[in-house]
Amino acid sequence: MKLQLIGFTPHLEEVLATAVLTTTIGSTPSKLFSRVSNDPKRVKSLIKGLQLQHGSVLEHNRINWLLEASDEEALNLLLKSKFFNLTRLRPGLWLLSANLRTIVEYVRSEEGPMRDALLGSMVEYAPTMQSCLEVKNREG
Amino acid sequence: MKVELLSASPIAQLVKALRARSIEVPLDMLLPHVSFTFAVQDISRACSHQLVRHRVASYSQQSQRFVEVKALEKHVVVPSTISNSEKAYVTFWGLLKETQRAYEDLVGFSVPMEDARFVLPNATETHLLVTMDGQELFHFFGLRCCNRAQWEIRLLADSMLREVLRVAPELFRKAGPYCYQRGRCEEGRFSCGRIKEVKAKYDKMKEEA
Numbered sequence: 001m002k003l004q005l006i007g008f009t010p011h012l013e014e015v016l017a018t019a020v021l022t023t024t025i026g027s028t029p030s031k032l033f034s035r036v037s038n039d040p041k042r043v044k045s046l047i048k049g050l051q052l053q054h055g056s057v058l059e060h061n062r063i064n065w066l067l068e069a070s071d072e073e074a075l076n077l078l079l080k081s082k083f084f085n086l087t088r089l090r091p092g093l094w095l096l097s098a099n100l101r102t103i104v105e106y107v108r109s110e111e112g113p114m115r116d117a118l119l120g121s122m123v124e125y126a127p128t129m130q131s132c133l134e135v136k137n138r139e140g
Numbered sequence: 141m142k143v144e145l146l147s148a149s150p151i152a153q154l155v156k157a158l159r160a161r162s163i164e165v166p167l168d169m170l171l172p173h174v175s176f177t178f179a180v181q182d183i184s185r186a187c188s189h190q191l192v193r194h195r196v197a198s199y200s201q202q203s204q205r206f207v208e209v210k211a212l213e214k215h216v217v218v219p220s221t222i223s224n225s226e227k228a229y230v231t232f233w234g235l236l237k238e239t240q241r242a243y244e245d246l247v248g249f250s251v252p253m254e255d256a257r258f259v260l261p262n263a264t265e266t267h268l269l270v271t272m273d274g275q276e277l278f279h280f281f282g283l284r285c286c287n288r289a290q291w292e293i294r295l296l297a298d299s300m301l302r303e304v305l306r307v308a309p310e311l312f313r314k315a316g317p318y319c320y321q322r323g324r325c326e327e328g329r330f331s332c333g334r335i336k337e338v339k340a341k342y343d344k345m346k347e348e349a
Contacts, residue, residue, distance in 0.1 A: 006157035009147045015177055018146070019200035019269050026207045028267050029179035030144045059198035060271040062149050062175035066157065085172050089163050097173040099198070099271075 002068040003096075003117040008125040009061045012100065016126075017043040019057040020050065047128040058101035063125055067094040077114065081106055100126055107133055141217075141292075142181040143299035146269070148307045149174035167311050171274030174311075176304055178270050180296065184217035186262035187292040190284075196276040201268035205254040208247065209264060212240040216263040217292065236261065277304065278315055285342070286317040287332040298345075305349035316342035 009015070011033075018033040025032065036043050050057070067074070067086075074094055077084050083102040087095040107119045122130035151167075151174060158165060180191075192199055209215065213236055222228045239259055246256035272280060277300070283289065284297035304312050318326050320342045325331040332338075 004157075007150045007153045009149050009175060009177065011147050015147050015269070018179075022200050022267060022269055023203050024206045026202070026210075028142070028181045029146070029269050030142065030181060033146055033179060056198055057200055060177045060200065060269055061147065062173070062273065064149070064154055064173055066161065087169060087173065089158070089161075089165070093161070093163075095158070095173055099175070 001073050001114055001117070003114070003121065004066045005121040005124055006064050006066055008063040011037065012061045012125050013043050013047060013128055015060050016057055016100070016129075017046045019060050020046050023057075044128045048132060050132075055101045055104070058104060059099045061100050061125075062097055063100070063103065063121075065096045065121070067096040068092060069094060073114075080110060100129065104129065104133065141183050141295060141299065142179075143296065143303060144179045144181075145176060145300075145303040145307065146179050147177040148304070149176070151308055151311060170311070171278065174274045174308075175271050176274070176277060176300075178300055178303065179267075180270055181267045182217070182265050183268075183296060184262060184292060185260075185264050185266050187217070187290075187296060188266050188268060189262070190290065190293045191268075191270065191296065194272070194276065194280050196273070196279075198271040199268055202266055204257040204260065204264075205252075208253055209243060209257070209260060212236065212243065212260070212264065215265040216261070217265060218263065219291070236263070274311060277312075278321070281315045282318040282321055286319070286327070287334060287338065288327055288330060302345065302349065305346065309346065309349050313346065316345075 014033060014037050017036045018029055021027070021032045021036070022029045036046075066089075069077075070092065074086055077096075078086060081098075081102050083098060085097045089095055103118050103122065107115055119130065119133060122133070151170060154170060154174070188201060213233075216236060218232065222232045239261055242259045243256055246259065247253065281297055281301055284293050285301065286294070289297070301312065301315055304315070314321055317338060319335045319338055325335055
């Protein structure tokens with residue numbers, strides 16, 4: 001199984017921070033987005049303090065990979081979470097996409113090379129979230 | 141109402157990555173793999189109730205449990221059918237002032253905001269983030285750009301369509317109400333009967349994008 005990150009929605013962590021603030025602050029999401037986009041420390045602190053309860057704030061994004069995998073490996077992934085989206089491009093090659101919530105839940109509950117590859121690619125699109133998960137991983 | 145596209149999947153980048161593997165795919169195939177996140181501001185709670193019925197989407201909405209509604213009279217959506225009628229206008233604002241007083245009293249009596257909000261009207265403004273994938277957006281536009289849709293959510297759907305046309309005009313070339321997408325109306329005896337007018341409206345929107 002081989003995973004190649006090919007794209008993701010930009011400003012992913014800033015949008016995540018905006019979602020967190022939108023629910024609890026009496027300002028508009030456009031203003032909040034503009035504010036957090038100029039305040040990377042605030043973004044980091046919001047993500048580090050995030051309590052992953054129902055996790056919906058993690059859903060405002062999409063990450064895309066090319067996945068080299070057998071039919072069985074692809075089916076196993078779908079059986080782990082119905083929120084992965086797969087399109088077969090040709091035998092053994094898939095277009096895979098998911099949002100951050102799906103990835104975080106997979107990383108927290110699974111072991112193995114797919115989990116490590118998903119966590120590894122997170123450094124590109126959600127580095128703060130990746131470091132939080134790495135710390136939890138080390139703490140066991 | 142204000143609608144702003146905050147983030148969108150990089151479609152050209154995805155197509156390029158596929159081509160690097162000698163894979164040509166129709167753009168439609170990418171629809172379930174791309175997402176669009178909108179900041180939606182100053183819509184009524186009546187409108188957001190309709191929006192969240194589209195379940196293949198993600199929402200983060202301002203909470204009335206944690207955010208106090210201050211100066212309600214400045215934060216309501218008033219339909220033109222009410223503002224254009226003197227009698228309706230007087231009735232609407234009479235109730236609104238009573239509601240505002242009751243809400244402020246309840247909060248003053250230390251009733252938690254999560255309970256004081258029970259008196260707030262559907263006209264109360266709200267803000268939210270909404271994320272939909274391309275496939276769900278086509279369905280949302282199909283239903284909510286339709287002349288049969290309620291005016292506020294139709295305005296919202298048109299605004300969201302304008303935003304995605306700005307960044308992905310080719311992907312959303314066929315987007316619009318179902319009569320525009322399919323060339324026929326699916327509303328049966330409830331059809332507005334103005335399919336040509338609708339087609340002209342959405343063709344013009346695409347030209348302007």
